[in-house]
Amino acid sequence: xxxxxxxxxxxxxxxxxxxxxxxxxxxLLLPFLSEFFDLTLYSDCGxxxxxxxxxxxxxxxxxxxxxxxxxxxxxxxxxxNSPHHRNAFTVLRTLPGVVVLHEPFLHHGFxxxxxxxxxxxxxxxLGTPDWARLRDxxxxxxxxxxxxxxxxxxxxxxxxxxxxxxVHSQTARRIVExxxxxxxxxxxxxxxxxxxxxxxxxxxxxxxxxHRARLGLPQDALIFGMAGFIHPVKEPYLxxxxxxxxxxxxxxxxxxxxGEVLQETGDLLVFARELGLADKVIILGRxxxxxxxxxxxxxxxxxLNLRRTTIGETSAIALRAMALGKPIIVRxxxxxxxxxxxxxxxxxxxxxxxxxxxxxxxxxxxxxMRFRLGQEARRYIERECDPYRVARQYAGFLWDVYLSIAQxxx
Amino acid sequence: MDTQRLPLLRxxxxxxxVPLVGPLIRLVRRFLYGLTAKxxxxxxxxxxxxxxxxxxxxLRAQEDRLRAQEAWLVDLDRDMxxxxxxxxxxxxxxxxxxxxxxxxxxxxxxxxxx
Numbered sequence: 001x002x003x004x005x006x007x008x009x010x011x012x013x014x015x016x017x018x019x020x021x022x023x024x025x026x027x028l029l030l031p032f033l034s035e036f037f038d039l040t041l042y043s044d045c046g047x048x049x050x051x052x053x054x055x056x057x058x059x060x061x062x063x064x065x066x067x068x069x070x071x072x073x074x075x076x077x078x079x080x081n082s083p084h085h086r087n088a089f090t091v092l093r094t095l096p097g098v099v100v101l102h103e104p105f106l107h108h109g110f111x112x113x114x115x116x117x118x119x120x121x122x123x124x125x126l127g128t129p130d131w132a133r134l135r136d137x138x139x140x141x142x143x144x145x146x147x148x149x150x151x152x153x154x155x156x157x158x159x160x161x162x163x164x165x166x167v168h169s170q171t172a173r174r175i176v177e178x179x180x181x182x183x184x185x186x187x188x189x190x191x192x193x194x195x196x197x198x199x200x201x202x203x204x205x206x207x208x209x210x211h212r213a214r215l216g217l218p219q220d221a222l223i224f225g226m227a228g229f230i231h232p233v234k235e236p237y238l239x240x241x242x243x244x245x246x247x248x249x250x251x252x253x254x255x256x257x258x259g260e261v262l263q264e265t266g267d268l269l270v271f272a273r274e275l276g277l278a279d280k281v282i283i284l285g286r287x288x289x290x291x292x293x294x295x296x297x298x299x300x301x302x303x304l305n306l307r308r309t310t311i312g313e314t315s316a317i318a319l320r321a322m323a324l325g326k327p328i329i330v331r332x333x334x335x336x337x338x339x340x341x342x343x344x345x346x347x348x349x350x351x352x353x354x355x356x357x358x359x360x361x362x363x364x365x366x367x368x369m370r371f372r373l374g375q376e377a378r379r380y381i382e383r384e385c386d387p388y389r390v391a392r393q394y395a396g397f398l399w400d401v402y403l404s405i406a407q408x409x410x
Numbered sequence: 411m412d413t414q415r416l417p418l419l420r421x422x423x424x425x426x427x428v429p430l431v432g433p434l435i436r437l438v439r440r441f442l443y444g445l446t447a448k449x450x451x452x453x454x455x456x457x458x459x460x461x462x463x464x465x466x467x468x469l470r471a472q473e474d475r476l477r478a479q480e481a482w483l484v485d486l487d488r489d490m491x492x493x494x495x496x497x498x499x500x501x502x503x504x505x506x507x508x509x510x511x512x513x514x515x516x517x518x519x520x521x522x523x524x
Contacts, residue, residue, distance in 0.1 A: 073502065096498045123480070123484045402502065
């Protein structure tokens, strides 16, 4: 069989209108991936919101894979920590394939799919029905104590059953490899693991004055932004505290939240008022479609993308900001520590308000530094995240997995 | 597992909260109870305690059995996972062989293990 033959791939993933970063990810990658493979999509999205996807690819409900699995050479699962993957988790138990693990941590995904699934996966990973541990884990989940959950990432079954695993960072790879080393079924040749960049095209940031005018933002303001779901792990309160320290030197500065503020985050405006920032903080809420999100992010001078704690995830929002040529501030942990130093500003894993305020001040006072970081960020995206390059990496890996299994001695 | 045994049935104590004559009332009630019902009640309590203890032991045995079965289910789940992977690999190989020309297929199939 030649590499020029086309494999039929069943691609199992959420798609828009299911609101998930993985929906956007898959829709971006599919046209490039279809240059290498015949793709059939399995998604519980109903009719895909993206007309290009709906017209170009056959789309079936995920559970239909039970009927049609024998028509495909390989299955490719896009799996993340969300209940959007509920049926994919079910099918994956009996029809394993290559898994793209967007986060090597699936507690929320399993728990909010079904507490019964969660129990099953936890006992699977522990190797024993440990009810006391289950109670501790459920408590940690309710309190969103990710650190307490990290030593049991709940990827054991995926590591045991998958024919190959793709991850987006060395951090994620290490977590998967630790899990594989503990597996009772560890085989040195399988599953193969590869790190592949997250696809992200270089985006046209357009004209900042235009975007600001559209959003009613002052042209002369220095705008710090935080985008995507505003969750406590992104440390919005720390960011506001640091921002408050800049007010005396940069009275024209604003802080813009571009994204849905989740319930567990609390009321950011009340906190801003307590800090005397009532007229300096703007919350845009969820911004759709992606073009509008990009315009709102383009209106910012600096984008903050902090994490405490990380679960080995990559951040599409951080990559979007970089693709728009924006300087970003991140913590030096997990995947973020793998970003090149010249393309972003990093604060330490334990740094607090003072350290964050210091880097925000440095960026606020130096347009040159902001420009340079933005240019480097854009170059990084061009170099590493080009969707065609990523699709080629996918293709190489899928062929490698396929041939190593197909040509192995029985 | 909760190792504490269930409490045993006890006789009623006939309290009285009436001031001054309360202890007398209590004494009279206890006397009447002792005269009319005590022995029959004592016999019933012993019987019921025996029944309760038997049911409790049976439930605890079931609980132990359930835990053993849960552990067994986890083992089976793990076995099923590895079986699913093996089947998936076979499925790939089968489709691969089906796509190959027949001549090279037979050669490929009879190659000994490396």
